[in-house]
Amino acid sequence: MKATTTKILSFSSIILSITLLFSNIFHHIYDNDSANNLFCISEACDKYSENVLKLMNNSVDPCDNFYQYACGTMIRDQNDSQIHFFTKDLQNGVNDQVRYILENGWDQRKKETNRKIVKSKSLAVEWAIRIYQQCLHRPKPDDVLQTFDKLWNSLPISPELSWPLESNNNSINMDWLDFYAHFSIVFGYEPLFKVGFSLGNDPTITIFFGSKNGTHDYHILYNLVMKNNTGKMSKEKYEKIVNEVIDFEDKITNFKKGKRTGQIFLKVFESASGLNWKSFFEITYNVGKSLKNGKNSTNFSGDELIWVGRVDGLVNSFKVIQNTPEHIVFNYFWLKAITYLLNEFQPKNQETCPNIFLSDQFPLSFAIARLYVDYSLKPGSKLKAIHMVNQLKQSAIESMKHNTLFDNEMRERIIEKLRNIIDIISLPEMFIVDEHLDEFYGLHGSISHLIRNNYCESYAKLLSYYKYLMFRLMKNDTIIEDIIYFSPLSLDAFYSHSTNRIVIKPTFLRFPLFDAELPFYVNYAKIGSIIGHEITHCLKKDDIKIDNGGEKWGRNKTLRNFEDSAQCFIEQYRNYSEHSYGLLGNISTLIEDIADNGGLSLAYMTYQDELKRILNLGKQPQLLPRLVDKKMTIEQIFFLSLAQNQCRSFTRNELKFLIQQDPHSPGESRVNLCLQNLDKFAESFNCSIGSPMNPKKRCFLW
Incomplete structure (x- = not known):
């Protein structure tokens, strides 16, 4: 018995040591953007600060309409014929980089992969590059x-x-x-x-x-x-x-x-x-x-x-x-x-090849995504994002522990579900290692038999091979779980109820949503609020009624509390002037509205916890000089950064269409109503009680 106990203790010690090691690694990543340099003077920080100031409209009182304050200059100067939305710029940036990699990833003189651009030695990656080169030179x-x-x-x-x-x-x-x-x-x-x-x-x-x-x-x-x-x-x-x-x-x-x-x-x-x-x-x-x-x-x-x-x-x-x-x-x-x-197979225009290879349906999309990740993501990006997800999940657990809307049994069930959330950040691990990526595509030794003399034949070989591959993958449940619904280069983040998974695509891990060189409070405001939004999707009304086994989760009182809280959100969003174009009587945005509010709360909690940890170490968070010059506090920068995720201008017809078709509320509602529900926002900007951004009544669920 003693020997067995010793072994167990030794094993536990090993696990504890590994946990502490990784914890220290993650904290070291964020410590680097604190005391060592009080001011962040990197190109990323300067570019970000410039972008923040460019969008703002200082003539608007932030306590009257924070969305107009954060985004007003962009909205005012926007040409209606060229509606701007940062996600479009983000997707275009991803597409341009992938196109550059594919066009320059092959050394035409040496007839081999260009190692200045392509790090991976995967056969699948080489296959994608060589077929793209054939596409550029169509017969x-x-x-x-x-x-x-x-x-x-x-x-x-x-x-x-x-x-x-x-x-x-x-x-x-x-x-x-x-x-x-x-x-x-x-x-x-x-x-x-x-x-x-x-x-x-x-x-x-x-x-x-x-x-x-x-x-x-x-x-x-x-x-x-x-x-x-x-x-x-x-x-x-x-x-x-x-x-x-x-x-x-x-x-x-x-x-x-x-x-x-x-x-x-x-x-x-x-x-x-x-x-x-x-x-x-x-x-x-x-x-x-x-x-x-x-x-x-x-x-x-x-x-x-x-x-x-x-x-x-x-x-x-x-x-x-x-x-x-x-x-x-x-x-x-x-x-x-x-x-x-x-x-x-005739080139119609210069966009023909990029459109084919950037499609989610392209068979080698994971190999192309690997090219993008290797070339475009800054060192430490994935580790920081993983750390953020873990911290946000912990904040959700802590929030639920003190949530008075649910009874004890319901809280424990939700907390268990939160603990068991699986996250896929950037690319699934199997696609980061060359051998595993090639195993996924069933490639070994050489791809010479798959590359033909011209694009027509090579592309046909690729499609027929991919069909065989899909037959093979249908028998591998583990692989299927990792790739189901996963379009690696689409601009997307989502939570899957069926698998209890959060997926954050590699396209999200780039400026302006995220940058490994930006201070932690900016990243928590930008991508952190998005991750928090997805985490809160793990709780839905059906969960209160039944679990996967069909048993009751919550009691009638819990269900009534949930419905009362939901009704508060319904009335708040319905009464907002931006929604007068078509949302009256429509509660189709409720689920996303609750997630927006939960995402903000979790992002704010986690940013505060990170700030306290840094201060307790006797350090200071890095500051953005151009914003400090404008007398902004880091808390105000947090709220500005979060709001500017939604900067976009709308015509009346476009707004009406958006309200009728999109499950999310329009940007102004997503910003102003969420911030109205967080009392810390009003404190940060000294908004008087009863002002538009500091109402007497607030809605909450998380």
Whole structure:
């Protein structure tokens, strides 16, 4: 027993030591912006101070309308035709940096990665850069047609056939659905229906209609196609074939209005459609696997669940296909492939490549996000953000301990939920390590077999490989939990109720929302209030009624207290003049309004705790010289920084649309009403009792 106790104590000591070590590391990060230099004179601090002053309107009394005081100059000088919102500038800044990295991340002379820009040695990162370089140097139309011939002839049909087919007398000897599986792999294109993946709680394959496009191009393709076609078909015959295809496409498109959608077993879908879907998916999976040099094939049993959009419409369109002469169906694929390559792989403008590679749907989006994080985030950014999240969660726990709205049982349940919140800051850890990033994409050794001679072929290989990858990921629950709903380069932060997770994207860890060089009170006001907002989303009315097991969480009194508090917010926001354009009778912003108020409270609490810790160490927080010159206290700077998150000007019509469509209140309400509910704000600006920003009645939940 004694030996066992000793081991336990030793293990506990190790854990305690590690905890203290990390605590000291995190505190050291923030200590660096305190006593060592009283004034922050970095470029980031100077730029931030300039931005604060540029937005302010000192002619407005902060106790009358703090939003106008904080943002008034920008609003006054704003051109209505060029509505400004900092998030748009933020997203544009991210896009510009990613574009720069992709364009300059390859050394054309040495034909290798440019190590001055690219730190990662990941194969996935190299793959993204090399395909982007191919995108910048797209082929001419004649070259595209040569590529088309090469790809088309690689399909498992007779190379002796002359295209387009004139009649049904040609022997194709292949089921159209199996052909479509090969077609979508070779061209990376799905005109008829698309196969996707839903990586939710129950990962499933999804099938839904493709998009109608390109029919108007069929006729004008004649001269271009015939120049490369050895069959030399007359224009009249070609026109006849094109008209048959257009008529066929119109028929199958008419069924896109089908309504029935949902999950269905693969074998049931086979029976309903009369098609061999097991064969289709086996081709799709196993051809993709061959790109990974895998040896073992995979069979589908029919017991797999798939999600089908507009089942009745799809089934009816399949019946049309089966009743259409075979040569028309295959001519449809032939024409679709040509128009797709000519439309998609010709540079339309200089934004074509960035738009493709910056899309959340781009298969290598995590590799591109890794490039962005390595190049753009300042040292210590992720550690500071993690520290902030942990401190904000602790503030939420402390706040809930003293919350009198809830009974003891309810408070304990909420506190437990807060303790168990999982946070994903910047990129999930698996994408920060080269080996793990490559493992995610299933890459080992070399990617030479995935890079073709031109962008058309390389992009098609990428899409078909990615489809195989999604099949593989559906069997890995751990990976799915980390990437579900995660679009790495979108400007977003959110809380997921289903997984009790907070996600802060890497795009948020940059100026003006966050900067590792800015004083802690600015960062807590800016991104801290956003993180606090997401933390408060973990509490919702349904939680008071039931938990995941269906048991009662709170008693009737707790529910009444919650509803009374919510009603206070409803009346406060409804009566605010900015909302008179359409919010009366509408409580659609309530959840976000409560989160805004909670986010402010938590950010303020945490900033105060950090300030006390620094002062207790005999140190002082760093000051911003240009703002100190304006006689601003750090507390006033905190409130200004928080308010300027929402700086934006609106026309009356835009405001009305925003109120009707956005679950968040307009910026002025988000700033003024939240600050009215925090008594410390009125103290900071010496607002008299009864003034607009220091009302006698306040609402609170956190």
